[in-house]
Amino acid sequence: MIGLEAAFPYIDTHTAGHPTRAVLGGIPPLHGRSVREKREDFERRFDHLRSALLHEPRGHAAxxxxxxxxxxxxxxxxIFISSYVYLGxxxxxxxGLAKTLAFTGAISQESGDRFTLETPAGVVDVRVEWHEDGRLGAVSLKNVPAYRRFEGLEVDVEGVGAVRTDILYSGMWYAMVDADQLGVALTPDTASAxxxxxxxxxxxxxxxxxxxxxxxxxxxxxxxxxxxxxQGHSRQFLVLAPNKYDRSPCGTGTCARLAQLLLRGELSDTDTYRAENxxxxxxxxxxxxxxxxAGTxxxxxxxxxxAHLISQGTLYLEKGDPLSKGFLSR
Structure with missing residues (x-):
């Protein structure tokens, strides 16, 4: 098409409210054998596409x-990319990827109920549940191992005082903070605060x-x-940036939270944990x-x-667009 620099077909889904934009074309071939190496190559050579595809006006901070x-x-x-950082x-x-794969026919009832996915953090095992009419239902993933790095770390927070936290890894790093002890209500109306x-x-x-x-x-x-x-039931709210929170309960964060509960002895190895947004x-x-x-x-x-489907379409970068690289207002 005349006047276009690039076109990127995509499918948008949301998982418990948080979006996943699967970019299905338009990305140049990436160097490297592992997915981690390909992510590093993308970051090194094509980081401008991350902001163009995710930031306003084509996307938003979340x-x-x-x-x-x-x-x-x-x-x-x-490769997982976000408005601010690269994700392990x-x-x-x-x-959300499983939903996209089912929508495009890359997986189906005929292909089975599981697949493996290589991420920069390692390979995860994914199991899918199919409805009788062939629609994808729930998706379960076995994450990379979670472990605790700090227990009861105390930090001084301006205007708040001392805050205690356990810090755990589960593909990303998470600091667990008890909202009840701080008198913080986790509701849509208190999201900005x-x-x-x-x-x-x-x-x-x-x-x-x-x-x-x-x-x-x-x-x-x-x-x-x-x-x-x-017992075994919490509400979760993950703060990523001053203007960005995870609308879902956070999948990898939920893995870290269950590991914390097991380490504390608050749940047994056979218990199921329910995390809601x-x-x-x-x-x-x-x-x-x-x-x-890591020695522990x-x-x-x-x-x-x-996950649920939102939209399918093509994102364009037009020649002469002064905001083609995208922007975020913090």
Missing amino acids: MVGLIPVPSEVADFGA MCGHGTI NLALGWKIKQAIADVTDGLPEMLGLPAPSVLFYSNLG IFGVPFTAELAEKSEV TGYSVIVRGE
Whole structure:
């Protein structure tokens, strides 16, 4: 088409409210054998496409993108990109990918009820449930092992005082913060206030953890507020940036939260954990197995949720557009 620099076909889904934009074409071939190497090549050479495809006017601060890539060790490969950072693993995005694969016919009842996915954090096992009419139902993924790096880390937060947190890894880093102890309500009406508070806490944690070898190459721990609703049942609100929170309960964050509950002895190895977002839409999680990771106990968690289709189309970059690279207002 005359006047176009590039075109990118895409499918948008949401998983418990949080978007996943699968970019199905238009990305130049990426160098590297592993998905991690391909992600590093994308970041090095095509980071301008991340902002163009995810930021306004084509997206927004909360948009998460997914670029399918070939894998030498799994059925599929995927690079997860977001409005601010690159992700090692993304639970809601993996569930969204399964929905996209089912919609395009890449997986079906005939192809079975499982596939493997190589992510920058490692290979995850994905199981899918099919309705009798062939529609995709719930999706379960066995995540990379979660483990705890800090227990009871105390940080001083301006205007708040001392905040205690456990910091765990589950493909990304998460700082667990008890919302009840801070008197924080996790509701849609308090989202803006919780973003401001969570960002202060995240900055304080980043000052303490900056430069630690195991955290190099990944963003600082995001703040996962949790509020207990009963035995094995919590509400979760994940603060990613001053203007960005995870609309879902957060798939990898739920894995980290279950690992924390197991380490504390608040749940047993056979219990199921239910995490809901501020809209009451849940993920469930259960322990698959334990292993030794980074000199400590790792918890491989299966998290289960469901994605829904939003739209299908093509994103264009037009010659002469002064905002073709995208923008974010913070």
